[in-house]
Amino acid sequence: MAEGEKIIPINIEDEMKSAYIDYSMSVIVSRALPDVRDGLKPVHRRVLYGMLDLGVRSNSAYKKSARIVGEVLGKYHPHGDSSVYDTMVRMAQHWSLRYPLVDGQGNFGSVDGDSPAAMRYTEARLRKIAEEMLSDLEKDTVDFSNNFDDSLKEPTVLPTRIPNLLINGASGIAVGMATNMPPHNLTEIVNGIMAYIDNRDIDIAGLMEFVKAPDFPTGATIYGYEGVKDAFETGRGRVVIRAKANIEEIREGREAIIVTEIPYQVNKAEMIKKTADLVNDKKIEGISDIRDESDRNGMRIVYELKRDCIPNVVLNKLYKYTALQGSFSVNNIALVKGRPMMLNLKDMIVHFVEHRHEVVVRRTQFELRKAEERAHILEGLLIALDNLDEVIKLIRASATPEDARTGLMEQFSLSEIQARAILDMRLQKLTGLERDKVREEHAELMKLIDYLNSVLNSEELRMEIIKTELIEVRDKYGDERRSVIEYSASEMSIEDLIPDEEVVVTISHLGYIKRTSLSEYKTQSRGGVGSRGSTTRDADFLEHLFVATNHNYLLIFTEKGKCFWMRIFEIPEGSKTSKGRAIQNLINIEQDDKIKAYINTKDLRDDEYINAHNVIMATKNGVVKKTSLEAYSRPRQNGINAITIKDGDQLLEARLTNGTTEIILAKKSGKAIRFNEEKVRAVGRNSQGVKGVTLEGKDDEVIGMICINDPDTNVLVVSEKGYGKRSQVDDYRITNRGGKGVKTMNITDKTGALIAIKSVIDSDDLMIINKSGITIRMSVNQLRVMGRATQGVRLINLRNGDEIAAVAKVEVSEDADEVLDEILDENGNIISASSDTLNDDDSDTSSDDVQDEDDISEE
Numbered sequence: 001m002a003e004g005e006k007i008i009p010i011n012i013e014d015e016m017k018s019a020y021i022d023y024s025m026s027v028i029v030s031r032a033l034p035d036v037r038d039g040l041k042p043v044h045r046r047v048l049y050g051m052l053d054l055g056v057r058s059n060s061a062y063k064k065s066a067r068i069v070g071e072v073l074g075k076y077h078p079h080g081d082s083s084v085y086d087t088m089v090r091m092a093q094h095w096s097l098r099y100p101l102v103d104g105q106g107n108f109g110s111v112d113g114d115s116p117a118a119m120r121y122t123e124a125r126l127r128k129i130a131e132e133m134l135s136d137l138e139k140d141t142v143d144f145s146n147n148f149d150d151s152l153k154e155p156t157v158l159p160t161r162i163p164n165l166l167i168n169g170a171s172g173i174a175v176g177m178a179t180n181m182p183p184h185n186l187t188e189i190v191n192g193i194m195a196y197i198d199n200r201d202i203d204i205a206g207l208m209e210f211v212k213a214p215d216f217p218t219g220a221t222i223y224g225y226e227g228v229k230d231a232f233e234t235g236r237g238r239v240v241i242r243a244k245a246n247i248e249e250i251r252e253g254r255e256a257i258i259v260t261e262i263p264y265q266v267n268k269a270e271m272i273k274k275t276a277d278l279v280n281d282k283k284i285e286g287i288s289d290i291r292d293e294s295d296r297n298g299m300r301i302v303y304e305l306k307r308d309c310i311p312n313v314v315l316n317k318l319y320k321y322t323a324l325q326g327s328f329s330v331n332n333i334a335l336v337k338g339r340p341m342m343l344n345l346k347d348m349i350v351h352f353v354e355h356r357h358e359v360v361v362r363r364t365q366f367e368l369r370k371a372e373e374r375a376h377i378l379e380g381l382l383i384a385l386d387n388l389d390e391v392i393k394l395i396r397a398s399a400t401p402e403d404a405r406t407g408l409m410e411q412f413s414l415s416e417i418q419a420r421a422i423l424d425m426r427l428q429k430l431t432g433l434e435r436d437k438v439r440e441e442h443a444e445l446m447k448l449i450d451y452l453n454s455v456l457n458s459e460e461l462r463m464e465i466i467k468t469e470l471i472e473v474r475d476k477y478g479d480e481r482r483s484v485i486e487y488s489a490s491e492m493s494i495e496d497l498i499p500d501e502e503v504v505v506t507i508s509h510l511g512y513i514k515r516t517s518l519s520e521y522k523t524q525s526r527g528g529v530g531s532r533g534s535t536t537r538d539a540d541f542l543e544h545l546f547v548a549t550n551h552n553y554l555l556i557f558t559e560k561g562k563c564f565w566m567r568i569f570e571i572p573e574g575s576k577t578s579k580g581r582a583i584q585n586l587i588n589i590e591q592d593d594k595i596k597a598y599i600n601t602k603d604l605r606d607d608e609y610i611n612a613h614n615v616i617m618a619t620k621n622g623v624v625k626k627t628s629l630e631a632y633s634r635p636r637q638n639g640i641n642a643i644t645i646k647d648g649d650q651l652l653e654a655r656l657t658n659g660t661t662e663i664i665l666a667k668k669s670g671k672a673i674r675f676n677e678e679k680v681r682a683v684g685r686n687s688q689g690v691k692g693v694t695l696e697g698k699d700d701e702v703i704g705m706i707c708i709n710d711p712d713t714n715v716l717v718v719s720e721k722g723y724g725k726r727s728q729v730d731d732y733r734i735t736n737r738g739g740k741g742v743k744t745m746n747i748t749d750k751t752g753a754l755i756a757i758k759s760v761i762d763s764d765d766l767m768i769i770n771k772s773g774i775t776i777r778m779s780v781n782q783l784r785v786m787g788r789a790t791q792g793v794r795l796i797n798l799r800n801g802d803e804i805a806a807v808a809k810v811e812v813s814e815d816a817d818e819v820l821d822e823i824l825d826e827n828g829n830i831i832s833a834s835s836d837t838l839n840d841d842d843s844d845t846s847s848d849d850v851q852d853e854d855d856i857s858e859e
Contacts, residue, residue: 049137066119069081085119088124099168104123133158157355161473193470195209218266223241241326242263245260257311263325274323373417385430503549505571507580510582513571541767556597558639560650564587607630618665631684664715666757667703673692692737717744720754725745766780
C-alpha cells in the first residue's frame with residue numbers, strides 16, 4: 001500500500017445497490033428514453049446538432065457519414081461509432097420514421113432487413129423538416145450544458161417547431177422500464193394541438209376527433225379501435241396492424257393475394273421466408289407460389305393461390321399465422337423534467353405546447369434585447385449626425401481615441417457603447433442617404449420593440465404565434481394518412497350493421513308486436529279498399545300503430561310500475577300479414593304483471609332531447625307523476641322502477657310530454673279533471689307521485705288519462721253499458737290538480753259506470769270489446785260532438801246483459817296515417833259498426849254540472 005493510502009471497508013450489498021441505481025438512472029435519463037419536449041434521445045439530439053454544427057443543411061452538399069459520425073463522437077457523444085451511425089441511418093429510413101429527419105445518399109438498408117453500407121460509403125445531410133427542429137437555436141431559446149470534457153456546449157433540448165414525439169414516436173429499453181410510442185400524422189396532430197390551444201379543457205374524446213389513430217410509415221391497416229382508444233386515454237394499449245391485401249385474378253382461372261403494405265417494423269424478407277416454411281409444412285394450405293415483386297415504385301408481394309381454394313380463407317390464415325397481422329404495444333413513457341412518466345395523448349400535447357410557449361418567450365426576450373441594444377447604438381449615431389460639426393471638431397481636437405471617447409460621452413451624454421459606435425462609424429454614413437437610412441432603421445426598430453413588448457405582455461398573442469407557426473409546418477410538411485382504420489367485428493355493434501330506415505311498428509291489443517319496412521306498404525288514400533292486413537288471433541286487433549326508425553327506442557310500462565326498454569330493430573321483423581311475436585316473450589316481465597303503455601322515443605343518448613321531454617303517469621287511485629325522460633334513458637335488462645305503486649293501486653297510463661301538455665283524468669263516477677302538467681312537479685324515478693284527482697266513495701277509481709297538445713282534439717268517453725259521446729276540450733275548464741273534477745258524462749243506471757276516456761280526432765277508429773268476446777270497429781267521425789254533461793248516445797246494442805269490457809283507440813302516428821287502411825282490415829270477429837247502431841233517441845242533453853273543487857292536497 002502506498003504512503004497516504006488507506007482501505008475503507010464497505011458493504012458490498014450497499015455498494016451494488018447504489019451503483020446499480022446510479023447506472024439505471026443514467027440509462028433512463030441519458031440514453032434510452034426520449035424527452036417529452038422534442039421527442040429525442042440524447043444521441044439523436046447530438047447527431048442533429050452535430051450536423052447543424054458541421055453545416056450539412058438541407059440546401060448544402062452531402063457530407064460523408066464517417067465525417068458526421070466523427071464530428072458527433074469527438075465533440076458530444078463519447079461512445080461507440082456504431083451507435084451514432086445506426087441512429088443516423090434510422091433517421092434516414094422512410095420505412096422507420098414517419099417523417100425522416102436525415103436525407104441519406106447511398107445504401108441505407110431496406111425494409112427486407114438489409115444492413116446499410118459502411119459509413120465511409122454513404123453520405124448524408126439534414127432534411128428541411130429537421131431544420132424546423134433546430135430553428136431559433138441561436139436565439140437563447142433553450143438551455144445549453146457542457147459536453148463530456150467541458151470544452152463545448154450542447155443543447156439540453158431542441159426548440160422544435162414540430163411535435164416530433166407524436167409524429168415520429170420513439171422506442172427504447174431502459175433499466176426497469178421501456179418506451180414504445182407510435183408515430184402519428186402531422187396534419188392530425190397539428191389540428192389536435194390547435195384544438196387544445198383554443199380549448200384548454202378539451203378531453204381525450206375531443207382530441208380524438210382530430211387525431212384519429214397512429215399513422216405508420218409503412219401504411220397498412222389498423223384493425224380494431226379499442227387498443228387505439230386505450231393508448232390515447234391511458235398511454236398504454238395494443239394496436240393491431242394488418243397488411244393491406246387485395247385478391248386479384250392474375251390469369252384465367254387463377255387468383256392471387258396481392259400485398260402492397262405490411263405492418264410497421266416487419267422484416268419483409270423474413271416474413272416471406274417464414275410464410276414459405278408454413279406452406280411447406282402444410283400449416284397453411286391453398287398457396288402454390290410466393291413472389292416478391294417489389295421495386296422502386298412500391299411494394300408488391302404475390303401469394304399465388306391454387307385453383308380449388310377459397311381466397312378469403314387463405315388470407316385469414318395468413319393473418320393468423322404470419323406477420324401479415326401483428327400488434328404494436330403502445331407504452332408512452334417519456335422524460336418530463338428529467339423524470340420518466342406515463343403520458344396519454346393530451347399530456348403529450350400539453351407538454352409540447354408548454355415547451356413551444358417557453359421557446360417563444362425566450363426567443364422574444366432575446367430579439368427584444370438585441371433590438372434594444374441596436375436601437376441604443378442608433379440613438380447615439382443620430383445624436384452624432386445631428387451635431388456633426390461639433391463631433392468632428394471634438395474628435396480632431398482629441399489627442400487619442402480614448403480622449404475622443406471620453407469627450408463625446410461628457411459633451412453629448414452618451415454611453416460608452418454609443419461613443420465607440422460613433423468613433424467606429426465610416427465616413428460614408430455622413431452622406432445624406434445614409435443618414436436617412438439610420439433614421440428609418442431606428443423607426444423600424446422602435447416599432448419592433450413595441451411589438452415584442454406586446455408579445456411578452458400577452459399570452460393570447462404568444463399562443464397565436466404558436467398556432468401560426470404550427471400552421472406553416474402543417475402546410476409545408478403535412479400529408480394524407482397512410483394507415484387506414486378498420487373496425488373489427490368484435491367492436492361493431494349490431495346498430496352499426498342495421499340501416500336507420502323507417503319501419504311500421506304494430507302492437508295488437510293482446511300484445512303481439514312486429515316491425516315491417518315502410519316500403520312494404522303502398523301509399524293509399526283513406527277510404528280505399530285496402531289490402532290484406534295482419535293476421536291476428538280471434539278477438540284481437542291492432543291497437544298501436546306508428547312509424548319509427550330502426551334506431552329509435554320503445555319504452556314499455558307495466559301496471560306494477562316497471563319500465564322496460566327495447567330498440568326498434570330488436571322488435572321481430574314480420575310481413576304486413578304476419579301476426580308478430582308476443583311481447584311478453586321479448587322482455588323479462590313477471591307472470592302476474594301486464595303491459596299498460598308504450599312510448600316511442602328518439603335517441604335516448606341525445607341530452608337535449610331527453611331533457612326536453614317528460615314521462616307523465618297516472619294510477620288507478622288518482623296519483624299522477626312527472627319525471628324527466630332522462631331518468632329512463634339507462635334501463636336495465638330486467639327493467640327498472642318507473643313509479644312506486646302502493647298496495648291496491650296499479651299504473652294505468654304513461655305518456656310522453658313536452659312540458660306544456662294538458663292532462664285530463666277521468667273517474668269511474670263520471671267526473672273528469674283538467675290541469676296543466678306544470679302543476680305537477682317533476683320527481684325522481686322511484687318516487688310515488690302526487691295526487692291528481694280526489695276519488696269519491698270506495699268504488700270510485702281513475703279509469704284513464706289523456707294528454708292534450710292539440711286544441712282541436714276532442715274528448716271521447718264511453719260507459720260500460722254502451723253509451724258514449726265526444727266533447728270539446730274547452731268544455732273542461734283548467735283547474736288545479738287534486739280536485740274532484742267536473743261532470744264528463746251523466747252517469748245513470750241506464751248508462752252504467754264510466755269505463756274509458758280517449759283523446760280523438762275525426763280520422764281515428766275505435767275498437768270496442770264486449771265481455772262476451774265480440775269486438776266492434778267504428779269510426780270516430782260517426783259520433784257527433786255533444787255537451788260535456790250529457791248522457792251521450794248508444795254506441796252499440798248490447799244483448800242479454802252484455803257489457804263493454806274495454807275501449808281502445810287505434811293509436812296511429814301522423815307518419816303512419818297513409819298505411820292505416822292496409823293494416824286495419826276486417827279479420828276474425830271484427831265488424832264495422834253501421835250508422836244505425838247509433839241511437840240518437842237515447843241521447844240526453846241534460847247539463848247538470850258538478851262544481852269544481854280546488855283541492856290541491858298532495859300525498
